């Protein structure tokens with residue numbers, strides 16, 4: 262079955278000026294990689310140069326490319342030939358790469374993947390908050406480059422089970438996944454054999470649960486699975502450790518934590534700071550139920566109020582801490598309502614954990630434009646998702 266994505270046009274005519282470039286061939290050198298994973302190069306066009314995004318490229322590759330998509334200010338291209346490979350290019354460890362759309366950077370060695378993530382973050386900060394001083398600290402590497410994910414989402418159609426193909430809604434039928442924990446990857450053939458064939462795409466989450474037992478279930482239309490948890494246990498522990506270390510230095514008595522999930526950061530903080538009181542906000546009731554059970558078992562009832570609410574309604578009716586606010590929003594970042602409340606509250610310290618650098622930079626711009634007393638005290642990437650262009654960023658701002 263051919264199930265090509267309807268929204269993606271690969272042969273767009275563009276504006277009349279750049280339209281002439283469609284299907285043209287060029288030789289380029291890749292400068293760097295971009296958010297989304299593509300390589301970035303430039304080709305001369307009239308009196309300017311125009312940016313071209315190239316799928317499956319590596320920085321410093323010398324490539325023969327063909328333009329497949331044109332817009333006024335950028336182009337997209339496919340590789341026709343690798344004339345001189347990047348020194349960071351390698352044979353992808355995964356047998357399904359590059360057909361499988363699950364990972365964007367299996368063809369690049371891990372240290373260069375991290376280097377490119379650092380460039381992406383630095384350039385976004387320079388663009389969104391020009392003139393603001395920051396020092397990007399050395400990235401915290403994932404202890405595992407492969408077999409690190411404690412949950413994956415696969416699609417079922419017919420008898421196939423796997424990820425979508427790159428640029429398509431066709432499914433790549435897989436028997437293993439090198440980024441899933443080994444115990445999950447090894448179960449893929451069993452899950453495939455047990456599921457009934459389907460006529461429509463169905464989504465399944467395969468995971469190791471809290472007891473480290475394998476389970477899988479249909480997740481319907483949920484994008485994020487039934488409830489959020491950090492996917493890379495070992496690097497998550499390092500992130501939780503840094504949050505606690507910084508909060509211990511700030512030594513607040515009251516903290517507001519927004520987008521708190523099941524208390525990934527919350528409980529470590531309450532354990533390490535005996536005089537701390539917290540209010541945490543999370544809209545997924547499954548997660549707050551878990552947090553509430555845990556706070557009861559640890560007898561933290563007087564120190565933690567775990568609210569089941571969207572942060573927007575919460576900030577409309579309650580005050581936030583003037584000492585420290587912790588934010589860990591989903592990929593799209595914080596809503597304007599939440600940012601406005603933080604700006605009005607003016608906490609002396611702010612910790613922002615982000616899984617999308619563009620939205621982090623955008624939110625930071627809004628915060629820093631409204632409050633120029635904030636200084637960037639700690640900025641660091643946690644390479645939570647090796648082999649992909651995604652990463653987690655820890656940001657700590659303080660006015661003191």
Ligand SMILES: C[S@@+](CC[C@H](N)C(=O)[O-])C[C@H]1O[C@@H](n2cnc3c(N)ncnc32)[C@H](O)[C@@H]1O
Nearest residue numbers: 489520521522525543544545571572589590591
């Ligand atoms: C990136 S996760 C972080 C969760 C937690 N801090 C952790 O480390 O596991 C973002 C969380 O925000 C929740 N969320 C998303 N939008 C929200 C909103 N508008 N208000 C409250 N929670 C929201 C999601 O359910 C998810 O649990």
